[in-house]
Amino acid sequence: MTAAPQPDRGLVLVVEDEQPIADLIRLYLTRDGFGVHVCADGDSGLAAARRLRPVLAVLDIALPGISGTEICRRLRADDDWTPVIFLTARDDEVDRVVGLELGADDYVTKPFSPRELVARVRAIRRRSLGTPGGQPVRTVGGVTLDPARRTVTADSHPVALTSTEFDLLDHLMRRPGRVYTREELLASVWGYAAHAGTRTVDVHVAQVRAKLGTAATVIRTVRGVGYTADG
Known part of the structure; x- marks a missing residue:
């Protein structure tokens, strides 16, 4: 029904x-x-x-x-x-x-x-549903992300991401070099607090890196803190 x-x-x-x-x-x-x-x-x-x-x-x-x-x-x-x-x-x-x-x-x-x-x-x-117009296309390292069209390319090749994987990468690429803790990423990307378990963030980061292939170095782990996007 x-x-x-x-x-x-x-x-x-x-x-x-x-x-x-x-x-x-x-x-x-x-x-x-x-x-x-x-x-x-x-x-x-x-x-x-x-x-x-x-x-x-x-x-x-x-x-x-x-x-x-x-x-x-x-x-x-x-x-x-x-x-x-x-x-x-x-x-x-x-x-x-x-x-x-x-x-x-x-x-x-x-x-x-x-x-x-x-x-x-x-x-x-x-x-x-995507982001309203006005959001610029972001390029960091070999990765280009279009927030309006919700598309990602890595080294000029299209990459298929889940909705959450896309939003995680988008959030990191908005401010290259800015280090986000796992708790901040849970709150900003998933919309709930750290009690849900920061392992969720680690697994999604690993999945995004695997899909980016040789461009995966765009996401860098900052030991003891969290993650950042840089070129």
Whole structure:
């Protein structure tokens, strides 16, 4: 069953096999103006993601059929960069890191506040819509980033980044040479405080570097402090 979205919100795919949780997520997202399509197993969730092209997917990790992480892996293998938020029943760093390495934008650990989940959906959606005109194209080292078009090239080759990976790189490249702590990056890019775990930042930085290839040196680690972008 699908709820129709407001024009500026879009459709969110929720793949969750626990009906009360799925109903709660649907309730809060529809209240906020999002359309919602719910699936209760991984196979139908993957089919819906490919068929409906949602603006964002909320995926439980443990599902009947294929897992949420496998859904994400297959979408990324198809060059589908739909933003993904994982739901996990365990506060297990291994689960979170694996999910982020597969290209997820964020994760929420059960039990969670539905208001917090909606806030994260809104934040990712807002970032993925792009930046209004007036933002200059940024070039640092061999990397060029266009905030308005949300495109990145490294050594003149296009680079496919998730919404969160793009925003992390954009934030670092706005002020080359400025060193940001992990806590500052969590607050500015993800929009929440350090209790979420700074390992999230490290994993995303590693993913961005891997995608930049030989231009990865544009992101420099400042030991004991955080990260900076420089040429």
